Amino acid sequence: MSCPAGQVCTPATGICRCTASPDSCAAADPAKRCDAVSGYCVSPCAGVTCGAGEACDPGSGTCSCTPTSCPSGYLCNAQQRCECAAETDQQLCSRLSKQCGSFTGFDNCGLSRTVSCGSCAAPQLCEQNACVAPPAPGNDACGGAIALSFSGGAVSVTGDTTYATNSGTSLNCLGTGKDVVYSFALSEPRNVDITLDMAAGVHAVVHLRSACDDRDTEVGCSDAAGSASLHFDALEPGTYYLWVDSYGSAWGEYTLTVRQTVVNSICSGAIAISAETTVAGSTFDATNDFGSGAPSAACANGFYGLDGKDVVYSYTPASDGVFRVRLSPVPTFDAALWIMPAPCDGAAARCGALDDDGSKGAPEELLIAGLAGQTYFIVIDAWSPTEAGGFTLAIDSPANDACDGAIPVLQKGVALKASTAGAANDYNRASASSACSRNWPGPDVVFAYVPTTADTFTVSITNVEAGFDVAVLATTGGCGDSATCAGSRDSYIGGRDETLSITTPTPNTTYFIVVDGYTAGDAGAFTIRVD
Numbered sequence: 001m002s003c004p005a006g007q008v009c010t011p012a013t014g015i016c017r018c019t020a021s022p023d024s025c026a027a028a029d030p031a032k033r034c035d036a037v038s039g040y041c042v043s044p045c046a047g048v049t050c051g052a053g054e055a056c057d058p059g060s061g062t063c064s065c066t067p068t069s070c071p072s073g074y075l076c077n078a079q080q081r082c083e084c085a086a087e088t089d090q091q092l093c094s095r096l097s098k099q100c101g102s103f104t105g106f107d108n109c110g111l112s113r114t115v116s117c118g119s120c121a122a123p124q125l126c127e128q129n130a131c132v133a134p135p136a137p138g139n140d141a142c143g144g145a146i147a148l149s150f151s152g153g154a155v156s157v158t159g160d161t162t163y164a165t166n167s168g169t170s171l172n173c174l175g176t177g178k179d180v181v182y183s184f185a186l187s188e189p190r191n192v193d194i195t196l197d198m199a200a201g202v203h204a205v206v207h208l209r210s211a212c213d214d215r216d217t218e219v220g221c222s223d224a225a226g227s228a229s230l231h232f233d234a235l236e237p238g239t240y241y242l243w244v245d246s247y248g249s250a251w252g253e254y255t256l257t258v259r260q261t262v263v264n265s266i267c268s269g270a271i272a273i274s275a276e277t278t279v280a281g282s283t284f285d286a287t288n289d290f291g292s293g294a295p296s297a298a299c300a301n302g303f304y305g306l307d308g309k310d311v312v313y314s315y316t317p318a319s320d321g322v323f324r325v326r327l328s329p330v331p332t333f334d335a336a337l338w339i340m341p342a343p344c345d346g347a348a349a350r351c352g353a354l355d356d357d358g359s360k361g362a363p364e365e366l367l368i369a370g371l372a373g374q375t376y377f378i379v380i381d382a383w384s385p386t387e388a389g390g391f392t393l394a395i396d397s398p399a400n401d402a403c404d405g406a407i408p409v410l411q412k413g414v415a416l417k418a419s420t421a422g423a424a425n426d427y428n429r430a431s432a433s434s435a436c437s438r439n440w441p442g443p444d445v446v447f448a449y450v451p452t453t454a455d456t457f458t459v460s461i462t463n464v465e466a467g468f469d470v471a472v473l474a475t476t477g478g479c480g481d482s483a484t485c486a487g488s489r490d491s492y493i494g495g496r497d498e499t500l501s502i503t504t505p506t507p508n509t510t511y512f513i514v515v516d517g518y519t520a521g522d523a524g525a526f527t528i529r530v531d
Helices: 024-028 089-095
Strands: 008-010 015-017 054-056 063-065 074-076 082-084 102-106 112-116 125-127 130-132 154-160 180-186 190-198 203-209 218-225 227-235 238-246 253-262 277-282 311-315 321-329 336-341 353-355 364-370 376-381 390-396 416-419 445-449 457-462 470-476 484-489 498-502 511-517 525-530
Touching: 089 112, 154 180, 180 253, 190 203, 190 238, 203 227, 238 253, 277 311, 321 336, 336 364, 353 364, 376 390, 416 445, 457 470, 470 498, 484 498, 511 525
Parallel strands: none
Antiparallel strands: 008 015, 054 063, 074 082, 102 112, 125 130, 154 253, 180 238, 190 227, 190 253, 203 218, 203 238, 218 227, 277 390, 311 376, 321 364, 321 390, 336 353, 336 376, 416 525, 445 511, 457 498, 457 525, 470 484, 470 511
C-alpha cells in the first residue's frame, strides 16, 4: 500500500498516518505539518481562525496583523495582534456627554474607568458632570435683601449682577437691567452718601426706597455711565432698600459704597439747643469739617490743628448776657470745644473762643458774653485725627456768684449785661472778705479782669435796674481773708450808675470785681464795662 508523502502505513490498521514528533510531514514538505488527530499532513493555517485585521502566517500557522490592517478602534500591538485602542479620558467624557467633574464608567473597550472631565469656565458651576450657569444672587429680590453692616459710618460691598434677574424698576430713573437689593436702617436722621461703580460699558442705576416692593416709595435715584451717586441730607429714621441696577441690556460687576454721617457734622445741620439744657452726642460717625486740613479752620492754628471728627450745635440767646458752655467727654476722648458766632463756615467764619485741655476725658468750658438774637455755633472737635468719642454738652448761666466762678471774659470796651437777682450774699463785713471794709448785705456776683499794662482802668456799672442801689468793689489776691482792696464805690442811690477807677494797676494780675447791693433787698440787672 502506498501512502502520501510524509505518511507511513500503520501495520496494525493498515492506515496511512503521519508522526508528529519528529514531524514526518515537515520532513517531506516544509509547507506541511502533521495533524496528530487526523494523522494527515496539513497546511499550518488549517483550522486557524484569525481576528478582524489579522491573517494566518502559512509558515508559522499563527495570526498576525500589520500597522494598518486592524479595523477602526483597534491597533496592532507588539505581539502583532489587533487589540482595542482605549479612548482618552477626554474622549470618554465627550462620548458620554460629561462636561466636568469626575465619574466612573465603561470605556469603548468595555473597561471600567474613573476619569476627570476638568472644570467649567468661570463663573459656571459643575452640577452632575454638567456646566450650568450659577444661580441668581441671594439678594436678587426683596426677600433676600442683604442688610449692610456699617463700620465707622461706612460700608463698601462688591458683587455681580450678571446672573441676577430684573426684579424691580426705578420710578424715575427707569433702570431695566438685572438688579440686586441691599437694606440699611437709621435710628436717627443721618446724612447719607451712596456711590455705585459699575463695570466698564455699564450704565449704572441706583435707587432707594422706603418699602422694598413699592416703587412709589422711591426717595431718590441716580443713573450715569459707569458711576452713579446719591446724597441725602438728614434722611429720616427708618429702614431703606437700596437697589443696584443698570440701564438696558448691560450688567456685570459692581462696587457699592454707602456712608452715613451725623446730621450735625456740618454747619447746615447744626442741632439747635436751648439754655439750661444738656444733650448727649458722639463724633464717631462725623467727619472733619473744621481744622487745619478741613474746609473751615476758624479756630485752628499751628498748635490747635483740630483735625479730629467734629459735630456742630447752635445756640441763640434770647437776651444779652453771659452764657456758659460745658463739655464732658467720655474718659477715652480728648475733646476740644470751640465757639464761633455766625456765619459758621466759609471765608467769613471767625473763632470766638477755644478750650482744649489736652487730656482724655478732661472737661472743657467756655464763657461767652452773648448778644440777644446772635447765633453761636458750638463745635465739639478734637486735636488729633484719631480722636472721637461720646460726650454731654450743657449750656447754662455761669456760677459767678463767688470768686471761684468769676467770669474771666471782661475786655476793654466790651459791655456785658448781667444781674445779681438770685445770687447769694457772699461778700460783706461779716463774710470771708472784708478787704474794703464794706458791709453790703445784698446779693453779689463776681467778674475778673486782668490788665496787661499799668494804665488806669475804669469799671462802669450802667443801665442799673430802677430801685437797685448797686455797689461795686475790686480786690486782688482773691476774695477771701488774704484779699487786698483795690477800690470800692456806692453812691447810695437806687438806680444810679456807678464808676470805679483803678489807678496804676499791677499788670497781668487778676482783679476780682464784685457787683453788690447796698441792702439785702438790693438786686437787679445792670451792664458792666471796663475801659
